[in-house]
Amino acid sequence: MSQWRTRLLYELLYYSRAQISRTYFVTLTLEPKHYTEKKPLLKKYIRQFLEHVRYKTTRSPRHFIVTERGEDKNRLHFHAIFFDCNFPKSHLHKFWKFGFVKARDLVCPDYTISQSVSYITTYITKGKKGKIENIISPENFPLVLVSPGLGLNYVKRNHKFHHQGTLIPFCKDVYGNIVSLPRYYRQKVFSEDELKSLKDTYFDNFSHDVMPEPPYFIGGVQYDDYSVYLSKLVDIKNEYNLIYGK
Numbered sequence: 001m002s003q004w005r006t007r008l009l010y011e012l013l014y015y016s017r018a019q020i021s022r023t024y025f026v027t028l029t030l031e032p033k034h035y036t037e038k039k040p041l042l043k044k045y046i047r048q049f050l051e052h053v054r055y056k057t058t059r060s061p062r063h064f065i066v067t068e069r070g071e072d073k074n075r076l077h078f079h080a081i082f083f084d085c086n087f088p089k090s091h092l093h094k095f096w097k098f099g100f101v102k103a104r105d106l107v108c109p110d111y112t113i114s115q116s117v118s119y120i121t122t123y124i125t126k127g128k129k130g131k132i133e134n135i136i137s138p139e140n141f142p143l144v145l146v147s148p149g150l151g152l153n154y155v156k157r158n159h160k161f162h163h164q165g166t167l168i169p170f171c172k173d174v175y176g177n178i179v180s181l182p183r184y185y186r187q188k189v190f191s192e193d194e195l196k197s198l199k200d201t202y203f204d205n206f207s208h209d210v211m212p213e214p215p216y217f218i219g220g221v222q223y224d225d226y227s228v229y230l231s232k233l234v235d236i237k238n239e240y241n242l243i244y245g246k
Helices: 002-013 017-021 039-057 089-095 113-125 132-136 153-158 183-189 192-204 226-244
Strands: 024-028 062-069 076-083 101-105 144-146 170-172 178-180 216-218 221-223
Touching (some): 002 076, 002 153, 039 062, 039 089, 076 113, 153 183, 183 192, 216 226
Antiparallel strands (some): 024 076, 062 076, 062 144
């Protein structure tokens, strides 16, 4: 979620005011006759939608799209950001033939850009309600559809920053906070040898003999006893092994 948020904000950072004003936050639903949970069909709907937009407007907008399950009926629908569109948002209902459309400008009086981006990325980690095996099972992971090179302008402008005598695997987000460099950026900024060097430096040299100070957290649960905390981690690992077989 954090990595996508960083990429989305950097995608928007270098946009002009006109481009921002043509960027929309959109919800797309599916009518009962079109409703499906099969990911190939969901992707087909989006592909047909984007092809229709391109046919009518000469180009398809850059996009970030993620599925969400409704709070009441648990039905899948799409949340999306369409960047720098060359059509008014009122035309979206003409292009989406599979259900209802709700759209607003990304920049609006009620939400900042950061709030809108944070809102849509929360669905990256939202699965199906119910037992843990239902939530983290791969078939219940949200479907994410994204334009190639989303946020790539960061790499073009900051490549030298990550090679200052030593390799720097961190970056600042658009608000100046230090965050881990998203994996997509790492693969663009560093060579395979450099990535291996970073792995050796930041992981293999970690001392497991150093006990961190309490409290310890797993999700929102606090543990004050280190042995209980480690035991809980083992339980979670075993739970995942039962689900994934690895």
